[in-house]
Amino acid sequence: MFAGMETNTPIDRAEAAISDTAAAGREHRWLTLTTLCLAVLVAQIDTAVVHLATHAIGDHLRTGINALQWIVDSYNLVYAVLLLTSGLLADLYGWRRIFMAGAGIFTAASLLCAAAPSASILIAGRALAGLGAGLFLPASLAIIRMVWPEPVEHGRVLGIWAACNGLATAIGPTLGGLLIDRFGWRSIFLVVVPIIMVALMLAFQSVPESSDPQGRHFDGVGQLLGATALGGFALAAIQSREAPLLAIVAFIAAVLALALFIRVEKRKGQAALVPLDLFRSPTFCGAATATAGMTFGMYGVLFLLPLVWLGTGRLDAFGAGLALVPMALVLVAVSPFSSVVTERYGTRPAVAGGVAIIGAGLLLIGAGTDAASIVPSEVGLMLTGLGMGLATGPLMGTAIGAVPAARSGTASALINAVRMVGATIGVAILGAFFAMVGGGTSGLRTAMFAGGAIQIACAAIAWRAMRPPRVAWRASQ
Numbered sequence: 001m002f003a004g005m006e007t008n009t010p011i012d013r014a015e016a017a018i019s020d021t022a023a024a025g026r027e028h029r030w031l032t033l034t035t036l037c038l039a040v041l042v043a044q045i046d047t048a049v050v051h052l053a054t055h056a057i058g059d060h061l062r063t064g065i066n067a068l069q070w071i072v073d074s075y076n077l078v079y080a081v082l083l084l085t086s087g088l089l090a091d092l093y094g095w096r097r098i099f100m101a102g103a104g105i106f107t108a109a110s111l112l113c114a115a116a117p118s119a120s121i122l123i124a125g126r127a128l129a130g131l132g133a134g135l136f137l138p139a140s141l142a143i144i145r146m147v148w149p150e151p152v153e154h155g156r157v158l159g160i161w162a163a164c165n166g167l168a169t170a171i172g173p174t175l176g177g178l179l180i181d182r183f184g185w186r187s188i189f190l191v192v193v194p195i196i197m198v199a200l201m202l203a204f205q206s207v208p209e210s211s212d213p214q215g216r217h218f219d220g221v222g223q224l225l226g227a228t229a230l231g232g233f234a235l236a237a238i239q240s241r242e243a244p245l246l247a248i249v250a251f252i253a254a255v256l257a258l259a260l261f262i263r264v265e266k267r268k269g270q271a272a273l274v275p276l277d278l279f280r281s282p283t284f285c286g287a288a289t290a291t292a293g294m295t296f297g298m299y300g301v302l303f304l305l306p307l308v309w310l311g312t313g314r315l316d317a318f319g320a321g322l323a324l325v326p327m328a329l330v331l332v333a334v335s336p337f338s339s340v341v342t343e344r345y346g347t348r349p350a351v352a353g354g355v356a357i358i359g360a361g362l363l364l365i366g367a368g369t370d371a372a373s374i375v376p377s378e379v380g381l382m383l384t385g386l387g388m389g390l391a392t393g394p395l396m397g398t399a400i401g402a403v404p405a406a407r408s409g410t411a412s413a414l415i416n417a418v419r420m421v422g423a424t425i426g427v428a429i430l431g432a433f434f435a436m437v438g439g440g441t442s443g444l445r446t447a448m449f450a451g452g453a454i455q456i457a458c459a460a461i462a463w464r465a466m467r468p469p470r471v472a473w474r475a476s477q
Contacts, residue, residue, distance in 0.1 A: 029147055029148070031202060031205070031206040032143065032147055032206045032207055032208075033144075033157060033160065033161070034202065034206075035199050035202040035203050035206055035207060036140040036143060036144065036161060036207075037160065037161060037164045038195055038196070038198060038199040038202070039099070039103060039136050039137070039140055039196065039199045040137060040140060040161060040164045040165060040168070041164045041167065041168050041195070042106075042192045042195050042196045042199070043106070043133045043136075043137060043168075044164070044165050044168030044169060044172065045168045045171070045172040045175065045176075045192065046110070046129065046133075046188070046189070046192050047075070047172075048168060048169060048172025048173055048176065048302075049172050049173065049175065049176025049179070049180075049188045050071070050072060050075070050126075050176075050188070051072065051173075051302045051303055051306055052173060052176045052177055052180060052188075052306050052310075052317055052320055052321055052324075053176065053180055053185040053188055053317075054068045054071065054072070054303070054306070054307050055306070055307055055310035055311055055317075056180055056184070056185040056310075056317065057071065057119075057122070057185050060184075060185065061116075061118060061119045061122070063119040064242075064435075065431060065434065065435045065439060066238055066239065066242060066435070067119040067123070068307070068431075069238045069303075069427055069428060069431040070119075070123045070238065071119070071122055071123055071126055072126075072299075072303055072427050073234055073238070073424050073427050073428055074123045074124075074126045074127040074130065075126040075127065075129055075130035075133075076130065076299070076420055076423045076424040076427065077127070077130065077227075077230060077231055077234055077424050078127045078128075078130030078131050078134060079130040079131075079133055079134045079420050080230060080417050080420030080421050080423075080424055081134075081223065081226055081227040081230060081417075082130070082131060082134030082135065083134055083138060083413055083416050083417040083420060084222075084223070084226065084274060084413055084414065084417050085223055086098065086102075086134050086135050086137075086138040086139065086413075089135070090138065090139045090142050095139050095142050095143050095146065095207070096143070096203060096207040096208065098135050098136070098139045099135070099136045099139040099140060099143065099203055099207060100136075100200060100203050100204065100207075101135055101136075102131075102132045102133065102134070102135025102136030102137075102139060103132065103136045103196055103199055103200045103203065104132070104200060105128060105129075105131055105132035105135065106129055106132030106133055106136065106196055107132075107193055107196050107197060107200070108128065108132075109125050109126070109128035109129035109131070109132055110125075110129065110189045110190070110192055110193050110196070111189070111190075111193060112124070112125035112128065113125035113126060113129065113186075113189040114186045114187075114189035114190045115186075125189075138413065138416075140161070141161075143207060143208075144157055144161060146208070147208065167332075169328040169331060169332065170325060170328040170329060170332055172328075173320070173321035173322070173324040173325060173328070174318070174321045174322055174325060175191075175321070176188050176317070176321055177316070177317040177318035177319065177320055177321025177322065178317075178318050178321070179191060180317035180318075181316055181317045181318045221264055222261060222264055222265055222268075222274070225257050225258075225260050225261035225264060226257075226261055226274070228253065228254070228257035229254045229255075229257040229258040229261055230254075230421060230424065231254075232250045232251065232253045232254025232255075232257060233250075233251070233254045233425060233428075234424055234425065234428045235247070235250040235254075236248070236250040236251035236254060237425065237428035237429045237431075237432050238428045238431065238432060240432050240436075241432060241435050241436055242435075261274075262276065274414060278411060278414065281402045282465045282466070282467075283398060283402040283465065283466050284398075284399055284402040284411065285465050286351075286398075286461065286462040286463075286464070286465025286466040287351065287395050287398045287399040287402065287415065287462070287466070288399065288414075288415060288418045289458050289461045289462050289465065290351050290352065290354075290355050290391065290395055290458055290459065290461075290462035291395050291399070291415055291418050291419050291422060292418050292419070292421060292422030292425075292458065293355050293358075293422060293454065293455050293457075293458025293459065293462075294354070294355050294358060294387070294388065294391055294392070294395070294419075294422065294455075294458075295419050295420070295422035295423040295426060296422040296423070296425060296426035296429075296430075296451065296454060296455065296458070297358050297359065297361075297362050297384070297426060297430075297451045297452070297454070297455045298358065298384055298388060298423075298426070299422075299423035299426045299427050300362075300426040300427060300429075300430035300431070300447065300451050301361075301362060301365065301380075301381070301384060301448070301451070302324070303427045303430070303431065304430060304431065304434055304443075304444055304447055304448075305324075305365065305377065305381075305444065306320045306324070308369075308439075308440065308441060308443075308444045309323070309374075311439070311440070312440065312441065314374065315374070323374060323377075323378065323381075324381065326378060326381060326382050326385070327381035327382060327384055327385035328385065329385070330382050330385030330386050330389060331385035331386075331388050331389045332389075333389070334385070334386055334389025334390060335388075335389040335392065335393060337389075338350060338354075338389060338390050338391070338392070338393040338394055339393060339394075341390060341394075342393075342394045342397075347394050347397075347398050347466065348462075348463055348466045348467070350390055350391060350394040351391050351394050351395055351398060351462055351466065352459045352460070352462045352463035352466070353387075353390065353391075353459070354386075354387040354388070354389075354390035354391025354392075354394075355387060355391055355455055355456075355458055355459040355462060356387070356455070356456055356459035357383050357384075357386055357387035357390065358383065358384050358387035358388065358391075358455050359387075359451075359452045359453070359454075359455030359456040359459060360383055360387075360452065360456075361379075361380040361381065361382070361383030361384040361386075361387065361452075362380065362384070362448045362449075362451045362452035362455060363380075363448065363449060363452035363453075364376055364377075364379060364380035364383065365377050365380035365381070365444075365448045366444070366445045366446075366447075366448030366449045366452065367445075368380065369441040369442075369444050369445045369448075370441060370445075380448075395415070396415060398466070399411055399414075399415040426451070429450075430447040430448075430450065430451050431447070433446050433447040433450045433451075434446065434447040
């Protein structure tokens with residue numbers, strides 16, 4: 001009598017959704033992977049080349065360092081905030097629908113950026129691009145999980161998807177520099193449009209649709225307060241020199257929004273946008289600190305170093321793009337071996353050591369600003385790539401492994417949001433240090449010394465927070 005009975009629990013519905021999606025996608029799964037890889041390739045190339053274009057954009061639109069910071073940070077800010085919700089939106093409304101909506105928004109944003117007549121329009125276009133990327137990149141990970149549910153195959157496909165990030169990091173600067181020199185800065189936004197359009201058409205045919213709401217709802221209040229807090233802190237840092245009163249007001253508003261955000265999320269408990277109980281784990285807090293510190297320095301370097309190279313006439317756009325390639329190559333080469341380092345020496349040395357190495361790279365770049373060649377900067381960039389390659393994989397694994405298995409998806413989204421928060425604040429604060437002393441090589445030196453010190457401090461905090469509990473050590477003995 002029990003054979004014909006049907007269950008309707010959330011777990012049963014989730015498992016059924018996974019099974020149905022995997023079956024539907026099996027027929028076109030490699031076309032599906034091609035679609036997802038094209039999307040991530042476009043997004044990462046777009047991010048990489050914008051840093052190279054800031055000098056040309058500033059000259060053409062006659063903008064200062066503040067507007068250039070917002071051109072970079074408007075994308076990072078929207079992307080960081082949306083990462084907390086995009087996975088839920090995909091579950092509520094369907095993975096293919098959210099993926100295609102994000103790709104469509106990204107296409108429209110790229111066209112808007114290419115045609116932007118002013119810095120304010122360009123900033124709006126970059127924010128819109130962050131919205132699109134914040135939708136389709138997390139959705140692509142969910143699609144991979146659904147179409148390739150088997151652990152071995154899932155890991156292999158995820159490796160291919162991640163390799164596209166590394167490929168984009170390697171070819172983005174060179175391609176961007178070539179386009180800027182030959183066709184102007186607007187070309188870097190136009191070149192991605194045909195590729196993302198192909199991904200959109202392929203998605204309609206190859207990506208299966210599925211959703212699994214499980215009674216969850218969109219947290220609009222939490223989203224708004226989180227965006228206000230992060231945006232306020234970024235505004236305070238960017239405007240601290242030119243508009244100190246505005247910066248103070250923005251900082252106070254950000255602190256109040258953060259306090260309200262914590263209060264609202266605490267009241268919602270397990271249904272919160274950011275479940276606060278995750279931060280009871282010292283290991284998770286250490287991983288989050290190291291992640292924010294890691295991207296704080298890296299994105300600050302990628303924003304300021306090409307700006308100085310181009311502004312002083314030391315390199316043109318193509319030369320600056322080539323000069324950034326060694327960092328990307330070291331990052332791509334080292335990343336696959338981070339697990340070997342972790343297995344041999346442990347997670348703490350890989351994470352804290354990697355972030356400290358990035359800090360050392362920034363200090364070296366700062367010390368070499370007046371050198372006759374760019375060799376000190378190149379060595380510093382390679383150290384940055386080495387630190388990123390060592391720390392990124394262990395950081396993601398540590399953050400997810402520090403929470404119960406049922407919370408791994410939330411932890412993954414949160415640690416990626418922290419990664420982009422670090423990038424946003426890094427560009428804002430290091431850009432403020434750069435502008436504070438008048439820019440140029442003096443501004444770069446000040447920003448790199450400050451960034452290196454902050455990175456090493458984050459590495460020390462992570463080392464202390466990720467220390468194994470003494471009781472657990474005694475029990476193991």
